[in-house]
Amino acid sequence: MSATLSNHQAIDLRESTIRELNAVLQSEDVTGSWLVSHPEGRHSIAVGLTAPIDIIIDGQAGYYAGGMNQHANLVIKGNAGPGVAENMMSGSVRIEGNASMAAGATAHGGLLVIEGDAGARCGISMKGVNIVVRGSVGHMSAFMAQSGNLVVCGDAGDALGDSLYEARIFVRGTVKSLGADCEEKDMSAEDLQILRGLLEEAGITEYSAEHFRCYGSARRLYNFHVDNAAAY
Amino acid sequence: MCGIVGLFLKNPALQPQLGALTAQMLKTMTERGPDSAGFAIYGGGAHGRTKMTLRGVTEALRPDFEKSVLSLSDSATFSYRDDHLVVSCPDDAVSAIRELVAGYGSDVRIVSSGDSIELYKGVGLPEDVAARFQLAEMSGTHAIGHTRMATESAVTTAGAHPFSTGPDQCLVHNGSLSNHNTLRRQLVRDGLSFETENDSEVAAGYLSWRLSRGERLDEALTASLSDLDGFYTFVVGTRDGFAVLRDPVACKPAVMAETDDYVAFASEYRAFAGLPGIESATVFEPEPQRVYHWEHAA
Numbered sequence: 226m227s228a229t230l231s232n233h234q235a236i237d238l239r240e241s242t243i244r245e246l247n248a249v250l251q252s253e254d255v256t257g258s259w260l261v262s263h264p265e266g267r268h269s270i271a272v273g274l275t276a277p278i279d280i281i282i283d284g285q286a287g288y289y290a291g292g293m294n295q296h297a298n299l300v301i302k303g304n305a306g307p308g309v310a311e312n313m314m315s316g317s318v319r320i321e322g323n324a325s326m327a328a329g330a331t332a333h334g335g336l337l338v339i340e341g342d343a344g345a346r347c348g349i350s351m352k353g354v355n356i357v358v359r360g361s362v363g364h365m366s367a368f369m370a371q372s373g374n375l376v377v378c379g380d381a382g383d384a385l386g387d388s389l390y391e392a393r394i395f396v397r398g399t400v401k402s403l404g405a406d407c408e409e410k411d412m413s414a415e416d417l418q419i420l421r422g423l424l425e426e427a428g429i430t431e432y433s434a435e436h437f438r439c440y441g442s443a444r445r446l447y448n449f450h451v452d453n454a455a456a457y
Numbered sequence: 458m459c460g461i462v463g464l465f466l467k468n469p470a471l472q473p474q475l476g477a478l479t480a481q482m483l484k485t486m487t488e489r490g491p492d493s494a495g496f497a498i499y500g501g502g503a504h505g506r507t508k509m510t511l512r513g514v515t516e517a518l519r520p521d522f523e524k525s526v527l528s529l530s531d532s533a534t535f536s537y538r539d540d541h542l543v544v545s546c547p548d549d550a551v552s553a554i555r556e557l558v559a560g561y562g563s564d565v566r567i568v569s570s571g572d573s574i575e576l577y578k579g580v581g582l583p584e585d586v587a588a589r590f591q592l593a594e595m596s597g598t599h600a601i602g603h604t605r606m607a608t609e610s611a612v613t614t615a616g617a618h619p620f621s622t623g624p625d626q627c628l629v630h631n632g633s634l635s636n637h638n639t640l641r642r643q644l645v646r647d648g649l650s651f652e653t654e655n656d657s658e659v660a661a662g663y664l665s666w667r668l669s670r671g672e673r674l675d676e677a678l679t680a681s682l683s684d685l686d687g688f689y690t691f692v693v694g695t696r697d698g699f700a701v702l703r704d705p706v707a708c709k710p711a712v713m714a715e716t717d718d719y720v721a722f723a724s725e726y727r728a729f730a731g732l733p734g735i736e737s738a739t740v741f742e743p744e745p746q747r748v749y750h751w752e753h754a755a
Contacts, residue, residue: 266727285726285740304740306726307710325710325742344742345707364707364745 233260233281243269250274250297266306271299277316291318294335307344310337313354326363329356332373338427345382348375351392357427367394368404376423378432389442395420397437408443459618459631460486460604463692463699463722464732465751471718471733472500476595480587482721482728483602487583489631489724490604493617494586495578497627497694500597502573507551510576511542511558512614513565522561529553539589541568541577566652571625572696573598578617598753601694603629609637610655620658622649623665625696630657631709631724632688640684660685664693675748678702682746692722698752707745714738720751 234257236246246261250271258279264270268287271280274297282290285303292311301309304322313332320328323341330346332354339347342360346368353372361379368384370392380398387404393416394407403409410416420434447453462482466472476498483494502508514522519537526533530550536543546554551570558565569576577590583604587593603618610616619627634640637656640663645651649662663684667677674693678700681691690709693700701722703711714721714729716738721729729735743749 265730266725268727284736287725287727304726323741325712326707345745 233258235260235262237262238265238267238270239263243267246270247272250276250278250280264303268306271297274299274316285322294318304341305339310335310354313337323360329354332356334373336423336426342379348373348392351375355423355426357423357429359427359429361398364401365404367392370394374419374423376420376427376437378429386440386442388446389440391442393419394440395437396440397432400438400440403440406443406446407440410439410441412437412439458489458606460489460724460728461602461618461629461631461690461692461722462486462724462728463599463601463629463694463701465599465699465720466718467720468718472598473596475500475597475600476591477593478732479595479600479602480584480592481731482723483583483587483592483604485728485730486602486604486724490606491582492607492612493578493580493605493614494583494603495576495605495617495619495629496587496590496592496600496602497569497574497576497619497621498592498595498597498600499573499575499625499694499696500595500599502571502696503545505548506545506572507548507570508573508575509544509546509551509554509567510569510574511544511565512540512568513561514542515540518561518565522565525557526554529557538577538591540579541590543575569621569627574621574625574627574694574696576619576621576627578603578619579614580612580617599694599699601627601629601692601699609633609657610653613653615653616655618657619694620655620661622658622661623668625694626661626665626668627694628657628661628664629692630660631690632704634660634685634687634689636686656687660689660691674700675750678748690724695752698750700751701743701749702747703743703745705746711743712740713743713749714740 261282264284266285266287270290272292275295277296280299282301287306289308291299294316295314297316299318301320305320305324307325308327310318311330313335315335317336319338321340324339324343326344327346328343329337331350333352337356339358343362345363347362347366349368351370351373355374357376364382365384367386369388371390375394377396381400383402384404386407530546533546579586618629621627634656637659641659689704690711691702
């Protein structure tokens, strides 16, 4: 199954099943660098990993690639399907193409970099992850985002940051519309420092942090209103 | 769930492979819709002639049925694939044959009619349905297919997709409509009839109703954004091409791939994995509320 190719251990998904692949990558003694060939849009590639290994997926990934990732560093050479890096805890996932809907959904930590565009609901309910998108994001991105940072170098679709909690959103291009309770904030020195750090970490050098706008929660929804505290 | 696929060929050299490529795409979408499958395939039309796809002409009925059709039009031809029959006849014989079919009662139905459409569907795994109709051997200009996981109506052949409610038109749907009963009643008042309680058939009927009033396909689809309530990714086939529309929320997946040779649609990328030259295709997701439309020059 794992013929060695240069310094990478290789798994060909035309020969191995997803279960076999994930069993190898999830095993307790797994180390090193891995190359997954012929992904061909299959679902659940390299999910539930817990070891600090490096994985290259050489093509298009289907649903939930890199889901629940801890410590591993994943590179997807093509596009990723819905829910890429869903519920990631740590480590990193980099997509060289576009990501479909719900990229980084509910993710608690780590870094998700999308070199192309992300679809609808990017960073939905994010809980601490950092997401950097070189292109644009679709509608309802960062919906109910609780913590973490979403950086969009291109444009954002409708209803950005709807019902936002404490997450920060940085957008360089245009925002089609803001969602309920999302508003533009003054960029503080701390915001700027965070943004610079994220652009650098993501390897994005062509855009300057000064050209982004910062968005956050206006904290006017029911759950922020002190008069409603008596309900608990 | 449900899976939908579509393949529109730009390069005529691929036409003999249309059925085989579509069959492979359908099979890959089995996990999204394992209970029934269907497809519409366009091609082989001859000037002045109409193709009608019928269901329910059983072996026992065939001799009598063929004789009756031939008495109305001696140049009619018959092509059987499992329980489906395609009758090709001169355009001017269509209404007489429709009347004849009506005389057989509700067991025999015309499921599509037009210059080049043929429409097949049935209950079972997509791979088995495709094999039953020898889809892999068919050729044509474009095809649309569907794998069904039923939610809004029973698992029956009639409830499978595509639905054809107008000449050379068909629709496949992934999603569920919430105002289909109201809309069905309105359309019935306007003279349309429906075969099933299925929500997707209403969407097909709605579009046919708009087209019959002289609207273009893109206009009809744009209007559906305000009249249809629910979740949908639609692929609509016409004689010359196909169109794609997603509802504003766009929670039903859709991905497209375009090369110099074809435009392909699928619910998931993996349905494209066997298409020629897919490695270098432009792969993108259709935006919500935007009508995408590809057409062969008439």
